[in-house]
Amino acid sequence: MWIYLFLGMYGLAMTFILLYSFAQANLLWHFFRFKRNREPMATLDDPDLPKVTIQLPVFNEKYVVQRLIEAVCNLEYPSDKLEIQVLDDSTDETVSLVRESIKKHTETNIKHIQRKVRTGFKAGALKEGLAEASGELIAIFDADFVPDSQFLLKTVPHFKTQEIGMVQSRWGHLNENYSLFTRLQAFALDAHFMVEQMGRNAQHAFINFNGTGGIWRKTCILDAGNWADDTLTEDLDLSYRAQQKGWKFLYRPDVVSPAELPPVMSAIKSQQFRWTKGGAECAVKHLKQVLRGPFPFSVKIHAAAHLLNSLLFIAILVVSLSSLPVWWGFYQGLISPHFFKAAALFLVGFVLIAAVYFVANLSLAGYSRKGLLRYLWELPVFLSVSMGLSVHNGQAVWEGLTGIKSPFIRTPKYNLENKNEGWSGNVYHLKNVPATVYVEGGLALIFLLVVVLSVYTATYEMILFHAMLAMGFGTVSLASFRGPGKTASSLTTRV
Template sequence: MLINLFLGIYGLAMCFILFYSFAQANLLWHFFKFKDNKIPLASMADKGLPFVTIQLPVFNEKYVVKRLIHAIAQMQYPAEKLEIQLLDDSTDETANLIKECLKAYPEVDFKYIHRENRVGFKAGALKEGLEKAKGELIAIFDADFIPDPDFLLKTVGHFTEENVGMVQSRWGHLNEDYSLFTRLQAFALDAHFMVEQMGRNSQKAFINFNGTGGIWRKSCILDAGNWQADTLTEDLDLSYRAQQRGWEFVYRPDVVSPAELPPVMSAIKSQQFRWTKGGAECAMKHLGHVLTGKFPMKVKIHAVAHLLNSTIFIAILLVSLSSIPVWWGFYQGLIPLEYFKFAAFFLFGFVIIAAVYFFANLNLKNFTIKSFFRFLWELPVFLAVSMGLSVHNAQAVWEGLTGKRSPFVRTPKYNLTDKEQNWISNTYNQLKIPPTAYLEAILALVFNAMVVFSLITGTYEMIAFHGMLAVGFTLVSITSFKSYLIKA
C-alpha cells in the first residue's frame, strides 16, 4: 500500500534526526565537562614571539573593507614580527578604497596582493598568499570581522606545543539585534561555537576551522596538502585533512572575534547554500577515510554526525512532505492511532536539540530571566525558519552529495549595526529569484491549508508540526521575495 511507503519514509527520516540528536546530547555532556584551555596573555616584549602573517581575503567589500583595515592596524604585536596580506580579488571600486586606506597606516606592514584571475576563489587567494607569507603562523580574518586587538597575544602561546596546528576563536556578533533574522542566526551560531566546538574539542574529536577568526601553523597547512578549491568549504576540508594527519586543534571560546550577520534573506540563503553544500562535499571527500582510519570510535561517530549534519535538511524536508499523506492515513483510519503514539518517542530528539540551544545561548547570557523568556520565543521561531529553509538547503546538500559543481558565491556584507540603517541600497544584493523560492511559497500555502483542515476535521495530532511548517515557509518565502525584488 502506498501509504506504508510514506510512513516508512517518515519513520526513516525521523530516525536520522534522532541519531543526530543523540550525537548532540553527547556534545552537550562534554560541553559541561569542557576544561578552560586558555593560557596567559603573551607579552609584547617577549623576544621569543613567532613571526605572524595575517591574511585578509577580500572580494568586492566596499562597505566593510575600511573598517577591517582599521581594526587590523590596531593589532597588538611587535611590528617587526608581523605582516598583513590583503588578498584582494575585487573587480569593483574596493581595490581603490583599499589602496587609499592603506596610506593612513605607513607604519604597518601591509602587503597588497591583487589577483586578476579568481582561480580557486577564496582557497586560491589564501594559497597564493601563503607562497609569499613570511610568518610561521598564519591568522585569517574575513572582511566583515573586527578582531580583538589582543587576538595574537592570546593565541600564539598554544603553538609552543609542536603538535598544535590550529587555534580557533569564538565568533561574536556585531549586529545581533538588527532584525529577527540576525537574532536567529546568532541563536544558531552560538550553539555551534559553544556546545558543538567545545563538546568535540573536549574529547579530542575533529573540530573545524571556521574559515576566519583562527590562526594556523604554516607547516600544518602545507603538510595537510595546502588550500584546495574542490569543495565550497575549503576551511572544513583543510581541517579534516590536517587532523587526519595527526595535528591537534585548540578551541578558545574565551577569545571572541566579532563579525557581521547577513541581515537579508537572499544573503542568508547564499551563505547557507555554501555551508550546507560544502559540508556535503566534504562528507563525500573525507568520510570514507575517517571511517577506515585508525581513529577512536568516538572520533568516527562524531565525524559522521559532523560531516553529515547538513543532511538533516533532507530529512526535515522528507518528514515534512511525507507527513501530509501520513496525516491523511490517520484521518482515514488507514494507519492505526497506536503508530502515532509510538512516533511520540521521536519527540525526545527535539527535547535534546532544545537543551543544546538552551544551555548554549543562556550560558552566554549568564542565565538571566530576560534571556530565559527570550529563549522561549526564539527556539520555536528558529525551528520554524530552519524548516522553512529545508527546500533551499536540501537542494544544496543533494548537489554536494551527487558531485554537482557550482562556483563559490560569497555572502554580501552590509556594515549594518543600527536598526535605522537600510540594506536596500546595497549594490551587492542578489536580484535573481531562485526556483526554490516559488516552491517555498507553494509549501507555505499547503501547510497553512493543512492547519485549517486539521482545525475543521478535529484531527490535531500533527497540527503543531504543520503549524511550524506553515510559519517557517511563510516567513522564508515572503522575506525571500522581498529581498530579491526590492531595489533602491
C-alpha cells in the same frame, strides 16, 4: 499498501534526526566537561614571539574593507614580527579603498596582493598569499570581521606546543539585534560555537577551522596539502586533512572575534547554500577515510555526525512531505493510532536538540531571566525558519552529494549595525529570485490548508508541526522576495 510507504519514509527520516540528537546530547555532556584551553597571554616585549602573517581575503567589499584593515592594524603585536596581506580579488572601488587605508598605516607592514587570474576563489587567494607569507603563523579574517585587539597575544602562546596546528576563536555578532533574521542566526551560531565546538574539543574529536577568526601554523597547512578549491568549504576540508595527519586543534571560546550577520534572506540563503553544499562535498571526500582511520570509535561517530549534519535538511524535507499522507491516513483510519503513539519516541530528539540550544544561548546570557524569555520565543521561530529552509538547503546537499559543481557565491556584506539603517542601494545585494522560492510559497499554502482542515476535522495530532511548517515556509518565501530598496524596519524585533 501505499500509505505504509509514506509512513516508512517518515519513520526513517525521524530516526535519522533522533540519532543525530543523541550525538548532540553527547556533545552537550562534554560541553560541561570542557577544560579551558588557556595559556598565559603573551607580552609585547617577549623576544621569542614568532612572526605572524595575517591574511585578509577580500572580494568587492567596499562597505567593510576599511573597517577590517583598521581593526587589524590595531592588533597588539610587535610591528617587526607582523605582516598583513590584503588578498584583494576585487573588481570595483574596493581596490582604491584598500590603497587609501594602506596609506594611513605606513608604519605597518601591509602588502596589497592582487592576482592576475582569480582562480580557486577564496582558497586560491589564500594559497597564493601563503606562498609569499613570511610568518610562521597565519591568522585569517574575512572582510566582515573586527578582531579583538589582543587576539594574537591570546592565541600565539598555544603554538609553543609543536603538535598544535590551529587555534579557533568564537565568533561574536556585531549586529545580532538588528533584525529577526540576525537574531535567529546568532541563536544557531552560538549553539555551534558553544556546545558543538567545545563538546568536540573536550573529547579530542575533529573540530573545524571556521574559515575566519583562527590562526594556523604554516607548516600544518602545507603538511596537510595546502588550500584546495574542490569543495565550497575549503576551511572544513583543510581541517579534516590536517587532523587526519595528526595535527591538534584548540578552541578558545573566551577569545571572541565579532563579525557581521547577513541581515536579509537572500544573503542568508547564499551563505547557507555554500555551507551545506560544501559540508556534503566534504562528507563525500573525507567520511570514508575517517571511518577507516585509526581513530577512537567516539571520534568516528562525531566525525560522521559533523560531516553529515547537512543531511538534516533532507530529513526535514522528507518528514514534512511524508507527514501529509501520514496525517491523511490517520484521519481516514488507514493507520492504527498505535503508530502515532509509538512516534512519540521521536519527541526525545527535539527535547535533546532544544536542550543544546538552551544551554548554548543561556550560558552566554548568564542564565538570566531575560535570556530565558528570549529563548522561549526564539526556539520555535528558529525551528520553523530552519524547516522553511529545507527546500533551498536540501537542493544544496543533493548537489554536494552527487558531485554537481557550482561557483563560490560570496555572501554580501552590508555594514549594518543600527536598526534604523536599511540596505537600500547596496550594490552587492542579490536580486534574483530562484525557483525554489515559489516552491516554498506553495508549501506554505499547502501546510496552512492542512492546519485549517485539522481544525475542521478535529484531528489535532500533527497540527503544531504543520503550523510551524506553514510559518517557516511562508516566512522564508516572503522574505526572499524582499528587494534591495526595503529597509529593515518591518523585520526588526525588540530583544
